[in-house]
Amino acid sequence: MRQRSVARAATTAGMHAALLAGAFFSALPFLWLLTTSLKPEKAVFSPPLLIPTRFEWMNYARAMQVAPFDxxxxxxxxxxxxxxxTQTVFSGLAGYALARMHFPAKHLFFITVLAAMMIPQQVTLIPGFLIVSRLGWIDTYAALIVPRATSAFAVLLFRQSFLSIPVEIEEAARIDGAGTLTIIARVVAPLSRPVVAASAIFSFLFAWNDFLWPLVVTNSTRMQTVQVGLAMFSGRYGTFWTLLAAATVVALLPSVLAFLAGQRRFIEGIASSAVKG
Incomplete structure (x- = not known):
């Protein structure tokens, strides 16, 4: 009996050690980014020490002065x-239509949504740019927001979640005189808060970290986003690695905070959307 307890404890300790090692190596690039942002410029090419011998906190102030990061x-x-x-609202409405409503070619629309998830962004880049250009939206917020106001992944996420809600709840609301939009806003949406949170976090992280589309549809510094602005640290004569690392750390903070704020809802939403197919 004692040998089993010792073997079980050793197995548990080994699993924890393996998980800690995996977590450390997964976080190592972020730790390296953080320490690089605090190194003097000359120390970047010195022996690769994870912890700097001297912390250069002024790198953050200098990085914010290189370009109009505000x-x-x-x-x-x-x-x-x-x-x-926009993605949360429009994708939620589309997901509800695919989950509850009956209309011709419904399954064809659903297959089209699934197929849209398989198309890389680079394939639609030129057609999207041409449409935005002909609408006169280049260098505007409309060009940054409207083309990505829906998401095939979010539609699928909402559809799978709405299928898990009992139809009887909506039928009871209809008997009380509620319309479709009222049911979505007051019945379905409150019951789907984890999925709404998961979709919102996905949308925010994708939008905040997007580089390619803002680079294509913005010309002036006045309309560029922070991810495009990070490219200003790389020039013809080299890259300012410490300033680039400092600006990148600051740019990562909203993404990290958004995920930490909705982490529990995010996990619940992903789990609940897979309940029923």
């Missing part, structure tokens, strides 16, 4: 919030 952060915030709100 404007970049404002543009990224407007774009991320706009995409998050």
């Amino acid at each position: 404007r970049f952060f404002l543009n990224s915030a407007i774009m991320a919030v706009g995409i998050t709100v």
Whole structure:
């Protein structure tokens, strides 16, 4: 009996050690980024020490002075919030239609949504740019937000979640005189808060960290986002690695805070959306 307890304890300790090692190596790039942001410029090419011998806190102040990062952060915030709100609303409505309503070619629409998830963003880049250009939206918030106001992944996420809600609840609301939009807003949405949170977090993280599309549809510094602004640290004569690392750490903070704030709802939403197919 004692030998079994010892073997079980040894197995548990080994599993924890393996998990801790995996977690450390997963976090190592982020730790390296953080320590690089605090190193003097000359120490970047010195022996690769994880902890700097001298902390250069002024790297953050200098990084924010290289470019108008206050404007970049404002543009990224407007774009991320706009995409998050529109994707959540429109994808939720589309997901409800695919889950509850009956109309011709419904299954064909659902297959089309699934197929849209398999198309890389680079394939739609040129057609999307041409449409935005002909609408006269280049260098505007409309170009940053409207083309990504829906998401095939979010539609699928909402559809799978709505299928798990008993139809009887909605039928009871209809008997009381509620319309479709009222049912969605007051019955279905409150019951799907974890999925709404998961979709919002996905949308926000995607929008905040997007680089390619804002680079294509913005020309002036006034409309560029923070991810595009980070490219200013790389020039013809080299890259300012410590300043780039400092600016990247600051740019990562909204993503990290958004995930930590909705982590529990995020996990619940992913789990609940897989209950029923």
